[in-house]
Amino acid sequence: MLPPQLSGIAYGGDYSPEQWPVEVQEADIALMLEAGVTLVTVGIHTWALMEPAEGTYDFDWLDEIIDRLHAAGIQVDLATPSVAPPAWFSYAYPSALPVTRSGQRLGYGARQSICPSSPDYRRAAAALVERLGARYAGHPAVVLWHVYNEYGAPQSECYCDTSRAAFHTWLRARYGTLGALNQAWGTSFWGQQYGAWEHIDVPREGPTAVNPAQRLDFARFTNDELLACYRNERDILHRLDPGTPVTTNFAGTINGKATDLWTWAPELDVVANDNYLTAERADNHIELAMSADLARGVAGGGPWLLMEHSTGAVNWQPRNIAKLPGQMRRNSLAHVAHGSDSVLFFQWRASLFGAEKFHSAMLPHAGTDSAIWREVVRLGTDLRGLAEVAGSLVRTRVAVIWSWPSWWALELDWRPSADLSYRRQLDLYYEALWREHVTVDFVAPGADLSQYSLVVAAHTYLLSAEEAGNLAEFAASGGHLLVSYFSGIADEHDALHPGGYPGALREVLGIGVEEFHPLRAGETIMLTGGHTGQVWSEPVRSAGAEPYWTYLDGPDAGHPAVTRHAYGDGVAWYVSTELTVAGLRELLADVLAGAGITRPGFPDTVELVRRHAPECSYLFIINHGEEAVTVPVDGVDLLDGTRREKEIKVAGGATAVVREPA
């Protein structure tokens, strides 16, 4: 549920008037109106202002700015400042500072220096949110509550004694008995049977690899503790201001390893995502689309809010490459294409001091006589033209499994190859689909798959028996399933499914594998059809599947490398090595055709995404290439108001949004 007061595509960003003399506020608001800003986020880092000493509160300054924004017709996303406790808090409660896995107690001076299990922290945050919520409940400017900022990024796990005790509580709730825990953790390995809850340690660094089931549960515990911090504040706001939705902004759905967003989804009124590109990646618009699609997935397919992105460079990457002219506009419209009903930035006005002073903003250090400001003003106009798009929905018949437990478990110590990377594999499959112009939904392994024709499971290392059954049932019912190597290997406790690989998916895939054959660093192997594989090879034996591509060399020469298995009414494909994007696209040509999904024949630099409203649909054509592209359409380009009856030519770097009849 997006805030009902929002109309059209919300435009704006984080606003930190506290960094400037009060007289700057007037200029800010005038410039916001010039740019078409409709929504700003206020308050994220202002705990020390709201509560300058423990129990002493001051909201006058906040009243003033919110009233001023309201007077100008700009809506407010009001943040609880719990991401940055004041210095007095960390001084008074040093045990609320987090401890790293190597036992280092972190200091104050950045932000997020918080043990998420600290009762002192939760109590202090709740006390403040009580006052904040009471004061601004029902304020006409405040359309959304914004809790914290980017849970788990970077601070997630804490290994302090408080966390240890909280871990015991969590484990008791999860397992009930020590017997169940010993069974789940496989403590008979290396003789770690526990005879008392208090004997269990947080999985701090040991002389060698620590029990992987323990570490996996600690990742779950950490996620749950962060989520508990969120609920701690949300529940207060719901009670005090039931009419106003509550959100928290994710630190980039696809980058947030610490937070299993499938467990957050039911707790959020509104899904909000921050998106920062890998600046040195040339085609980082693909990564952008992936993050947006996962945000939409977490939002259950409905619209979501792009809470932060950047007009130009960020400040925290090794080389903070700026955006090229036009790139910020394409990025912004791409988020809308993938389902965002907002374009918000960190930040409104560039800071002159602090850790992020080299981060770009809507209003740069150079002021309004600047290319960035001119692009910001133009974008405000563009978004007003897209107001009717708000609320429309993206639909697709292709889903990709996203599994945080797989990510956690696959990257623990002592896997078959150091080259295994959950994100790299997901990026690979996503990129191949993106270049084939296939819009995808991301779904959890246990999700209802009935609306999809094709489901992709890449590096879905961890699958419970139920989840594996869900995938098999999908195929049996006529779906097309595409599975990569090292999927279906372990159960929810990182214990292997017995009987050979890939245990949980052997039957649906119609194959068996006796042994993994990770390749040497940099090694590549040849497959039929001129394809190459890297990282991994397997002596795939058919148990019903037919070979599609075969290994020509390497440790498994002669074995199938890619197989296809007719299963029930559907088909299950298996890819036992890491293909190139080009190889994967060639495979997808057959897989997609089999699933009855057509691939439009456009260059792979053009992005095509459609949002559906009851009466019409909106086709976003985003040309990331340099050459113009012509696309058949019949509708009105909302960005320039022109009607295109047959086709539209979109210049290199340009974007069109065409309203077509439903």
Place this chain on the structure above:
Amino acid sequence: MLPPQLSGIAYGGDYSPEQWPVEVQEADIALMLEAGVTLVTVGIHTWALMEPAEGTYDFDWLDEIIDRLHAAGIQVDLATPSVAPPAWFSYAYPSALPVTRSGQRLGYGARQSICPSSPDYRRAAAALVERLGARYAGHPAVVLWHVYNEYGAPQSECYCDTSRAAFHTWLRARYGTLGALNQAWGTSFWGQQYGAWEHIDVPREGPTAVNPAQRLDFARFTNDELLACYRNERDILHRLDPGTPVTTNFAGTINGKATDLWTWAPELDVVANDNYLTAERADNHIELAMSADLARGVAGGGPWLLMEHSTGAVNWQPRNIAKLPGQMRRNSLAHVAHGSDSVLFFQWRASLFGAEKFHSAMLPHAGTDSAIWREVVRLGTDLRGLAEVAGSLVRTRVAVIWSWPSWWALELDWRPSADLSYRRQLDLYYEALWREHVTVDFVAPGADLSQYSLVVAAHTYLLSAEEAGNLAEFAASGGHLLVSYFSGIADEHDALHPGGYPGALREVLGIGVEEFHPLRAGETIMLTGGHTGQVWSEPVRSAGAEPYWTYLDGPDAGHPAVTRHAYGDGVAWYVSTELTVAGLRELLADVLAGAGITRPGFPDTVELVRRHAPECSYLFIINHGEEAVTVPVDGVDLLDGTRREKEIKVAGGATAVVREPA
């Protein structure tokens, strides 16, 4: 002394029935018998089962499995479980958890998280071993006691306060007076003269390099503390069960930097070695031979036990490359060739959980319908055919010095070049000798060398005056001595032998060196004869030696690079740079010829090793290459029972073991 009950080549591995439902035991034993298993190791990680709470013991489960094995005729190597204290122990005695050099207290959750100096640990381990020893002393199935598992791998040094106090005790015993310690440690450098024992710190990290003599002694102390842990248990077992030998398995002789095995040798009834290959090294069979030869050296030339190796991949390397078909068999037979009277694996049945679930086993996850299982069964048959080999001895006239103190000292801070590596240098000389089909013994620098014609001292950086005298006496008595650069530099306290380099060996080598000339990263220099050097160069001046090869460029152009010195009745060679394997082999051609050692003219992919019995000998021909090789023999190939009167042709990848008359 091997266990007298062993007959033939023992076959089997680590057996962990505690990881499986009890009903699996029956299937296990049936399969063991199918594979020809004769010996299994039981109990390594079962402290928490044997003593589920402090002072509460339970051995019923162990009785059951040992009796069951005994009934099946399978012998037992019974392990004390001291490598993995239970959770209750670490909870009750947190000061027994080890502290790293950077001051980090490690946690529970892996194994070996133990301060070796902890009196709590030693007492708890002794208490358990008392019960275990008393219970199974004289049990007919138990043919060997197995203490701990892989001392020092990875946990060796501990820098806690307990260790500090133990270090003081150790230092008092070693030096008697502070004056002697100050002299030995050279504390007049940087003003570190100690006026009280308690002022001495463990050599934790400081702002810069810590006193090297202190660090060297701390390495000795750590070795001695680990050895004391071993003796703590062994003495109990000797007392309770005097008829059964005691061993501990080394974590790969050539990989165990922490344990000076020359000091362990006299304390062991049986030498047992674990061997895991560097999976990404293509010719890792050379590394295998080296580890086996060093195990035989520690065993004083007598037979030893291969306690663990792998059927396929391990789980803890960056890329756990599996073994190719046939490789496991060649590896196994190579160990026997080099003196092992067993072929044992970690592990019998592959685990489904825990940190090592991706480690291979005799019985893989895929079960008996698998290539590995078929190879395991075949190997059982092979080994029955080799039963008579047991007890025979490898003999050679070539020895290579192996010196843990040199290893320790050479790799401390602030050596002339970061490219100095003890293992790399030893590997280089070993590989050249291996490729020349020269079987070598490894010996300590002070060993009796009278049986050898050639002794190689590579990177023997640390030599006491007595040890240097031993080498000189060897040459004077007619031996041929081959010395690499950076040998004979320091004495037992890492103080330099005075008067120019290589201080302790100048006279025997007939040379002098004023200054070391380490080379730049990647730099190579030319020598006469088309050879190249790297890492190092020296302005060698002759003091009696004759130049053999000369530097053509680099900082010492015109100086001798390799010299030969007639000394007494023998010859001393000096190599002042790091040669390639090819260069070293060309040098060895002359060195070996001079020492009267013939080199058989076979391809360098074929391994030839002979074991000698009183009446006959056994020639192992292991063909690691792809081409067949023909070797003149007159005897019976024990693996196929065929008599070969003139020669035997061994196919690529195959192995023959030919019994010939003595």
Place this chain on the structure above:
Amino acid sequence: MLPPQLSGIAYGGDYSPEQWPVEVQEADIALMLEAGVTLVTVGIHTWALMEPAEGTYDFDWLDEIIDRLHAAGIQVDLATPSVAPPAWFSYAYPSALPVTRSGQRLGYGARQSICPSSPDYRRAAAALVERLGARYAGHPAVVLWHVYNEYGAPQSECYCDTSRAAFHTWLRARYGTLGALNQAWGTSFWGQQYGAWEHIDVPREGPTAVNPAQRLDFARFTNDELLACYRNERDILHRLDPGTPVTTNFAGTINGKATDLWTWAPELDVVANDNYLTAERADNHIELAMSADLARGVAGGGPWLLMEHSTGAVNWQPRNIAKLPGQMRRNSLAHVAHGSDSVLFFQWRASLFGAEKFHSAMLPHAGTDSAIWREVVRLGTDLRGLAEVAGSLVRTRVAVIWSWPSWWALELDWRPSADLSYRRQLDLYYEALWREHVTVDFVAPGADLSQYSLVVAAHTYLLSAEEAGNLAEFAASGGHLLVSYFSGIADEHDALHPGGYPGALREVLGIGVEEFHPLRAGETIMLTGGHTGQVWSEPVRSAGAEPYWTYLDGPDAGHPAVTRHAYGDGVAWYVSTELTVAGLRELLADVLAGAGITRPGFPDTVELVRRHAPECSYLFIINHGEEAVTVPVDGVDLLDGTRREKEIKVAGGATAVVREPA
């Protein structure tokens, strides 16, 4: 003020008789006389000898060696031993051991394991210096006091609780009020407003980047604490021995990031520098010259002392490449050329033990029958021939800004590019000037620039408004100013100068920059004239400046890359990318010509530096190349006594020092 008793160029080095039996002293002194040694440093690491237990003193051994040296006519630089507190001290005062930024308390066993804020340390050092000063005040052999050894190398910052309290004291003194501190640190960013001094933490590691202004001030605090340690001892020595100057030796001016030597300069009677070359850098004589020029700058242009360098290899670099024949002599004479009135070495006699036993010395392990010893003796003769050079001065019209605060701030977290490096940029500009045979002075940003025609400001990231005004005034008054990118960006609190880049220098440079464009790793871009840039690009807009070179590609194609701005009576140049040395030299050709500075046309392997005396000057011609070079001169070569009326031919590797009329 150099010690008045010094005459000529002092020759000698660190002397540690405490490492040897007392009978070696006689041999040492005889050899010193043979080598021409005139000055040795005694006592650096002898606290444990001087004060073997707290409050118990023993100076008899020191009396003996000083008297012995005096009898031989060798002068003494007497060191306080405060760099290496005894073991009893660290045992009694463990809180005086330093704590790293990650919270690790370092141990005893190296040297400098000291918290510089420790009152225990300062008190103990003072107590000892009281005795030492009282005993040797006025001793005729002692011509110089030498405090500590290389402040800040490596131990500088300490994050312990003592340091935290000292930081509070320092901050109160700097800011007076918390309001001023909150303003200076920009604590409104991330909500870090402080309400009490004691809430402020030392900037230990946090979950992410810590407030940069806080870290910058902590660097200043650390510098001031080290300086306070120096003053603690110096004040005692001044009081007790007012006639003898006091110094401390810098750990390489250009390598000492922790110590802002512009703040040390007024506190020193004599500037002393240690110089160790980057051994693997082929042209490290350029780095040597840079270090020497900065030492001269700190000495206010007057003579200084080379307190340590090496005859050959050092021991602490990755590969301790030895010096080639003749290199030590050229190095030594180059220091004199750049203003040193001494050639001193670490160390007189090579140690046989301890952490630095592989460090070269005047008397090597091999003894006097060695190339090094022969070079040492020859150099003694050379230096006697240069006696009259002592006291003469280097003069130049070119200055380069050196700014420790810029170094500190530029290399904090989260700058626009990880490729930014203060030293690399300074090295680049220095090398280009050196190869053009331009001798430079290093000056502080606020220095009086009136004597210079050209001032170079490279990566002068941090400039206060006053300092920026100083540079602008220099140009306005007719000076030529050459500024690199990322200069003039931030003020003294690391807050950005507002209004676009480079804020503090926009006006004088006549340009404006809206956004930084750091380049990708390894990326290069083309400029007009065939030049290339790397690391950085900028969309430079002219505001009066004229383009000199222009970007041909990259993100700013078409924009000026290098500009020239006529400003007042002078000119300001701006370089917006990182040029190559060759490119910079081509630019310098025009810049120098414009500034009226002629470039002699010699190969760039020849170094030419002139020292000026009232009646004559001394031209040092140091040929670092292999080819002979001919230089027009009219004077006497002091090294061989020959008169050269027209020119002098200096052979490859050789040096000449020609006295010419003023």
